[in-house]
Amino acid sequence: MTLRQDIHSSGIPVLCLPCEARRRGVCGALEPDDLAQLAKTSSRHNIEPGVELIGDAEAVDCYSNVLSGVVKLTKSLSDGRQQIVGLQFAPDFLGRPFKMKSAINAEAATAVSLCSFPRAAIERMMKQSPEFVHRLLKQALNELDEAREWMVTLGRKTAPEKVASFLLMIARNIDSNVDPAAMSACFELPMTRADISDFLGITNETVSRQLTSLRMDGVIRIENNRRVTVDSMSRLERRCGGRGAIAV
Amino acid sequence: MTLRQDIHSSGIPVLCLPCEARRRGVCGALEPDDLAQLAKTSSRHNIEPGVELIGDAEAVDCYSNVLSGVVKLTKSLSDGRQQIVGLQFAPDFLGRPFKMKSAINAEAATAVSLCSFPRAAIERMMKQSPEFVHRLLKQALNELDEAREWMVTLGRKTAPEKVASFLLMIARNIDSNVDPAAMSACFELPMTRADISDFLGITNETVSRQLTSLRMDGVIRIENNRRVTVDSMSRLERRCGGRGAIAV
DNA sequence: GCTGAAGGTTGATCGAAATCAGGGCTTAGG
DNA sequence: CCTAAGCCCTGATTTCGATCAACCTTCAGC
Numbered sequence: 001m002t003l004r005q006d007i008h009s010s011g012i013p014v015l016c017l018p019c020e021a022r023r024r025g026v027c028g029a030l031e032p033d034d035l036a037q038l039a040k041t042s043s044r045h046n047i048e049p050g051v052e053l054i055g056d057a058e059a060v061d062c063y064s065n066v067l068s069g070v071v072k073l074t075k076s077l078s079d080g081r082q083q084i085v086g087l088q089f090a091p092d093f094l095g096r097p098f099k100m101k102s103a104i105n106a107e108a109a110t111a112v113s114l115c116s117f118p119r120a121a122i123e124r125m126m127k128q129s130p131e132f133v134h135r136l137l138k139q140a141l142n143e144l145d146e147a148r149e150w151m152v153t154l155g156r157k158t159a160p161e162k163v164a165s166f167l168l169m170i171a172r173n174i175d176s177n178v179d180p181a182a183m184s185a186c187f188e189l190p191m192t193r194a195d196i197s198d199f200l201g202i203t204n205e206t207v208s209r210q211l212t213s214l215r216m217d218g219v220i221r222i223e224n225n226r227r228v229t230v231d232s233m234s235r236l237e238r239r240c241g242g243r244g245a246i247a248v
Numbered sequence: 249m250t251l252r253q254d255i256h257s258s259g260i261p262v263l264c265l266p267c268e269a270r271r272r273g274v275c276g277a278l279e280p281d282d283l284a285q286l287a288k289t290s291s292r293h294n295i296e297p298g299v300e301l302i303g304d305a306e307a308v309d310c311y312s313n314v315l316s317g318v319v320k321l322t323k324s325l326s327d328g329r330q331q332i333v334g335l336q337f338a339p340d341f342l343g344r345p346f347k348m349k350s351a352i353n354a355e356a357a358t359a360v361s362l363c364s365f366p367r368a369a370i371e372r373m374m375k376q377s378p379e380f381v382h383r384l385l386k387q388a389l390n391e392l393d394e395a396r397e398w399m400v401t402l403g404r405k406t407a408p409e410k411v412a413s414f415l416l417m418i419a420r421n422i423d424s425n426v427d428p429a430a431m432s433a434c435f436e437l438p439m440t441r442a443d444i445s446d447f448l449g450i451t452n453e454t455v456s457r458q459l460t461s462l463r464m465d466g467v468i469r470i471e472n473n474r475r476v477t478v479d480s481m482s483r484l485e486r487r488c489g490g491r492g493a494i495a496v
Numbered sequence: 497g498c499t500g501a502a503g504g505t506t507g508a509t510c511g512a513a514a515t516c517a518g519g520g521c522t523t524a525g526g
Numbered sequence: 527c528c529t530a531a532g533c534c535c536t537g538a539t540t541t542c543g544a545t546c547a548a549c550c551t552t553c554a555g556c
Contacts, residue, residue: 075396077490081404085396097389104396130378137381140388141345147395148323148333148352154402155449156329159513193534201403206513208535225521225534242325407543441504454543456505473504473551 013039021065021115025091029135034125041121045114053094053106053114061119063095069112070174070190074105074198084199086143087190089173093139095119097126109191154201157241162200163210164239167220171230186229214239261287269313269363273339277383282373289369293362301342301354301362310364311343317360318422318438322353322446332447334391335438337421341387343367345374357439402449405489410448411458412487415468419478434477462487 011032012022016039021027027035045064047053053064053071066088073086085104088094094106094114125132153165171185189196193211197204214220219236221229230236259280260270264287269275275283293312295301301312301319314336321334333352336342342354342362373380401413419433437444441459445452462468467484469477478484 073396075400077400077404079490081490083400083403085399097385103393126382130381133378133381133385134374137345137385137388140385140392144388144392144395145351147392147399148321151333151395151399151402152323152325152331154399155331156325192532203514204534205515205536209513212535242327242329440502451544452504453506453545457543460505 012036015039015042019065019115020067020091021093023091025065026093026132026135026139027065029131030125030129034129034132038117038121038125041118043116045116047108047112047114049108049110049112051108053108062116063093063097063119063122064114064116066090066092066094067113067115070109071112072107072109072191072195072199074107075103076105082198083201084195086147087173087199093136095122097122097136109195159200159202159206160210160213160239161241162202163196163207164214164219164236165241166196166200167214167228167230168233168236168240171233171236183233184229184231185233186227189226189228260284263287263290267313267363268315268339269341271339273313274341274380274383274387275313277379278373278377282377282380286365286369286373289365291364293364295356295360295362297356297358297360299356301356309367311341311345311367311370312362312364314338314340314342315361315363317356317358319360320355320357320439320443320447322355323351324353330446331449332443334395335421335447341384343370345370345384357443407448407450407454408458408461408487409489410450411444411455412462412467412484413489414444414448415462415476415478416481416484416488419481419484431481432477432479433481434475437474437476 013036016022016027016035019025019027022035027038030038044067047069068090071088071092071094072084073088074082074084076082087109088106096104126136153162157165170189171187174187174190191199193204193207197207200207211220211222214236215222219230219232219239221231223229261284264270264275264283267273267275270283275286278286292315295317316338319336319340319342320332321336322330322332324330335357336354344352374384401410405413418437419435422435422438439447441452441455445455448455459468459470462484463470467478467480467487469479471477
C-alpha cells in the first residue's frame with residue numbers, strides 16, 4: 001500500500017494535491033486530517049452537457065465541488081417559463097445545506113467534472129470543523145452578492161445592457177486569456193442563446209439581435225457561434241449601463 | 249446592583265428576554281454567557297422612515313438585528329436607476345460579514361428599531377461560537393433563496409403577476425392578521441408605490457395601475473393608500489403566475 | 497386662509513422587446 | 527446521398543409597459 005503511505009506522509013491526499021477546491025474552494029478550510037477523512041468518501045464524476053444534477057439519481061443527496069465546466073441553476077414556473085438564477089464555476093461548491101428539497105434545478109451547461117461527497121460526510125464535517133462552516137458562509141455570501149447584482153441587471157437594465165453585462169461576467173469568470181484588468185479577452189460561451197436568454201430574462205431572438213449588434217459595432221467578434229473575442233474590455237464595459245452599483 | 253443579579257440569576261440578559269432575535273434570530277444560537285457578553289455591547293436605535301442605515305454615521309461598522317419595521321436593501325446604477333435587492337423584516341440580521349464596503353445601501357422603509365452591535369463584537373462572537381456562524385449561514389442561505397425567488401419574478405413574470413407576487417410576499421412576512429394558511433389577510437404596505445416599483449423593476453405608474461386593477465376585480469381592498477385587505481388569498485395566489493417554482 | 501411638495505391615480509402616446517414566421521448552417525442517422 | 531433536428535439569425539408585426547402629462551389629495555409651512 002505505497003499509495004496510502006504517500007497519502008499519510010504528505011498529509012494531503014494525492015487526489016487533492018492539484019485540486020482547485022483545495023486552493024480556493026471550501027476544502028481550503030480543512031486541516032490535512034479532515035481533508036483526508038473527507039477525501040475517502042469522495043467520488044469523481046464527469047457529466048455531459050444538458051444532464052440534470054439535482055434530481056438525478058447519482059447526484060441526489062450529494063454535495064459537490066465543481067472542478068471544471070459550468071453548472072446552471074434554474075427555477076421554473078408551472079407554465080414553463082424558466083429563469084437561470086445562478087451559474088457555478090470551478091471551484092464553487094454545489095448543494096444546499098439544511099434543506100432536503102431545494103426548489104432549484106442544477107444542470108451541466110458545459111461538460112462538467114465534479115468531486116462529490118455524501119450528504120452525511122459534509123454534515124459531519126460541518127459539525128467538526130468551524131472553519132469549514134466559515135468557508136461555506138463566505139461562499140453563500142458571495143453567491144448572495146452575485147444574485148443581487150443580477151437582480152439589478154434583470155430589473156433595471158435594457159436588453160443591450162443585459163447582453164453586454166453577461167459577456168463581461170463570463171469573461172471574468174471563465175478561464176480565458178484574460179488577466180484581471182486585461183485590455184482584451186477571448187473565451188467560449190458556456191451556454192446556448194436560449195440559456196443566455198433564460199439567464200437575462202429576455203428571448204433568444206433578442207439575445208441574437210444584441211450579439212449581432214455588438215458584432216456590427218466592432219465590440220466583439222464571434223466564431224462558430226461560441227467563441228467570443230473582446231478586443232477592448234472597456235468598450236464592452238461602457239455598454240453595460242450605469243457603471244456597476246454605487247456604494248454610499 | 250439588583251439588576252446585574254437578576255441578569256446572572258436568570259442567565260439571560262433582561263433586555264434579551266422578550267426579544268424575537270433571541271427566539272428566532274441569530275441570537276438564538278448563543279449560550280447565556282455569550283449572549284450576556286454580546287448584550288453588553290449592544291445598543292438600541294429607533295430609525296425614522298427614509299433614513300439611510302449603511303453609510304450613516306451612527307450605523308457604520310455595525311451589525312444589527314431588526315426588531316421591528318422593514319429595511320430595504322438597494323443597489324443603484326450610476327445614472328440613477330435603482331433596484332431594491334432585499335427586504336429585511338424582524339428578526340433578520342443586518343450586515344455583511346467579511347466585507348468592509350458592501351455595494352449595497354440599506355434604508356429604513358418604515359419606522360425601524362434596531363439592536364446594534366459593534367463590528368468587532370460580532371467578529372469575536374463568530375470566532376468563539378461555531379453555532380453562531382452556523383446560524384449566520386442559515387440566514388444567508390435563506391436570503392439567497394429569497395433573492396433567487398425574486399430573480400424569477402423580475403426576469404419572467406408580467407407586471408400584473410409581479411404586483412400580485414409582491415402583495416403575497418408582504419402578507420406572508422409582515423406581522424398581520426394572517427395565520428400561515430389563512431383565507432384572508434390585512435396589512436399595511438411598508439413602502440411607497442415608488443419603492444414597490446423599484447422592487448419589481450417596473451414604474452410606479454404601472455404599480456398603481458395594477459393595484460387599481462386588482463381592486464376593481466375585487467381581489468384586494470385599499471384604504472388610505474396603505475392598508476390592504478385580501479379577502480381570498482387563493483385568488484391572489486392565482487394572480488402570481490405559475491404557481492411557484494417546480495422542484496424536480 | 498394660501499402655497500408648494502410629495503405621493504398617488506389616470507389617460508394618451510410611444511417604443512423596446514415579444515411574438516410570429518421563415519430561412520440558413522451544422523450534425524446525426526438512415 | 528437525403529432528411530430531420532438543433533441551434534442560430536433576421537424580418538414583420540404586435541403588445542406590454544414606459545414615458546409624458548394632467549390632475550387629485552394630503553400635509554407642512556407661511
